Amino acid sequence: MRTAETGAGGLPAVPFRQFLLKIHSLCNLSCDYCYVYFAADQSWRGRPAAMSLGTMGRTADRIAEHVREYRLPEVRIILHGGEPLLVGRTHLGELLTLIAERLDPVVKVRCSMQSNGILLDEEFLELLRRHRVGVSVSLDGSPAAHDRHRRFANGRPSHARVAAALRLLNSPRHRELFRGLLCTVDLANDPVDTYEALLDFGAPRVDFLLPHGTWERPPPGLEHRETPPARPPVGGSPDGPTPYARWLIAAFDRWFDAPRKETGVRMFEEAMSGVLGGPVHTEGLGLAPADLVVVEADGTIEHSDSLKVVGAGAPETGLDVFRHSFSEALATETMRRRQAGLSGLGPVCRDCALAPVCGGGLYAHRHHPTTGFATPSVYCFDLAAFIAHVRHRVHVALAHLTPTSSEPGPERPSALP
Structure with a gap:
């Protein structure tokens, strides 16, 4: 077994366990907030439409090499795009067969796909079921909420097509493949209505995503935030409103106050774990x-593709699966910084009591043209206000569980961050 090289902060590098494969570079929707086609990085234009079998085979071999180096018991492969189903049923079947042939003898593989759902039909679902591929679908809520941004290139709405696919995915025959829904937060949409519209499809899990933005190109509603905070926020934002916190808080309260949890909401569950001192395992928190690590359709190895909002070339590593190992990607400055925990954050975040929960926010959202990534997230005050609210709700809930008599009861944590 190879010993991991030391990363930033003197810590050993953590091997890759998730491999996001861009099996198709194009999409059949033209969502106006898409970070692939409408952000600063336009590298998709120079890539092949579909990942070839040769590129997939080399990628699988590199994953197997990485597995052997670090003795990994399990890896996760995420088929992504663009829209991955655009590769077609025949080519998708060949790609999945190749993954199984190269990796099943070496490691346990959990394979999933992120799709917009437009092409998802009975034949595709049968193919995905044969290869044990879970499916997550992007849905932004009600028809009006979803179709505000997620339209075809000619302007036609897409919600009806996605809803039909979700009903098929959630049918008894295919339900086991359903992994969840991804919903991008839009301040124009009512948060409770959005959450309840997502519940209509019986998803096992929902993941709310903040729109991508940086200090140079702030997300909608935060255009006034031109200067990063010079000190950690206390109790939310002293400098103005926190619209995304308000949106998330309303959705969280609806979810938290339900008699039973209708579905898991990843962002909410991870925030609760964090305020209780537990682990936080999302890219945007903790x-x-x-x-x-990302592998593009041409075999290029890249960092998280949310970095496309930062600037042209921001996700690049200079590596590819034909000439380089994934261990070489671990040694890049970006990965060392992203694996360094608290010491990988800027000074304001390192001094913040919420850092164990917030984690500085999504890496791309920290970027500032002057200070780079050593800056709090453009969502800093929103994240602080949201986490403070979650902490309060959890604190109050635990207080109600504290026994008032001398009889023993559940222990209450000694402190919340």
Whole structure:
């Protein structure tokens, strides 16, 4: 077994356990907030439409090499795009067969796909079921909420097509493949209505995503935030409103106050774990070392593709699967910083009591043209206000569980961050 090289902060590098494979570079929707086609990085234009079998075979071999180096018991492969189903049923079947042939003898593989759902039909689902591929679908809520941004290039709405696919995915025959829904937060949409519209499809899990933005190109509603905070926020934002916190808080309260949890909401569950001193394992929250790497359709190895919002070339590593190992990607400056925990954050974040929960926010959202990534997230005050609210709700809930008599009862944590 190879010993991991030392990363930033003197810590050993953490091997990659998640491999996001861009099996198709194009999409059949033209969502106006898409970070692939409408952000600063336009590298998709120079790539092949579909990942070839040769590129997939080399990628699988590199994953197997990485598995052997670090004795990994399990890896996760995420088929992504663009829209991955655009590769077609025949080519998708060949790609999945190749993954199984190269990796099943070496490691346990959990394979999933992120799709917009437009092409998802009975034949595709049968193919995905044969290869044990879970499916997550992007849905932004009600028809009006979803179709505000997620339209075809000619302007036609897409919600009806996605809804039909979700009903098929959630049918008894295919339900086991359903992994969840991804919903991008839009301040124009009512948060409770959005959450309840997602519940209509019986998803096992929902993941709310903040729109991508940086200090140079702030997300909608935060255009006034031109200067990063010079000190950690206390109790939310002293400098103005926190619209994304308000949106998330309303959705969280609806979810938290339900008699029983209708579905898991990843962002909410991870925030609750964090305020209780537990682990936080999302890319946008917490201090856990990043363990995901991207392989583009041409075999290029890249960092998280959310970095496309930062600038042209921002996700690049200079590596590819034909000439380089994934261990070489671990040695890049970006990965060392993203695996360094608290010491990988800027000075304001390192001094913040919320850092174990917030983790500085999504790496791309920290970027500032002057200070780079050593800056709090453009969502800093929103994240602080949201986490403070979650902490309060959890604190109150635990107080109600504290016994008032001398009889023993559940222990209450000694402190919340």
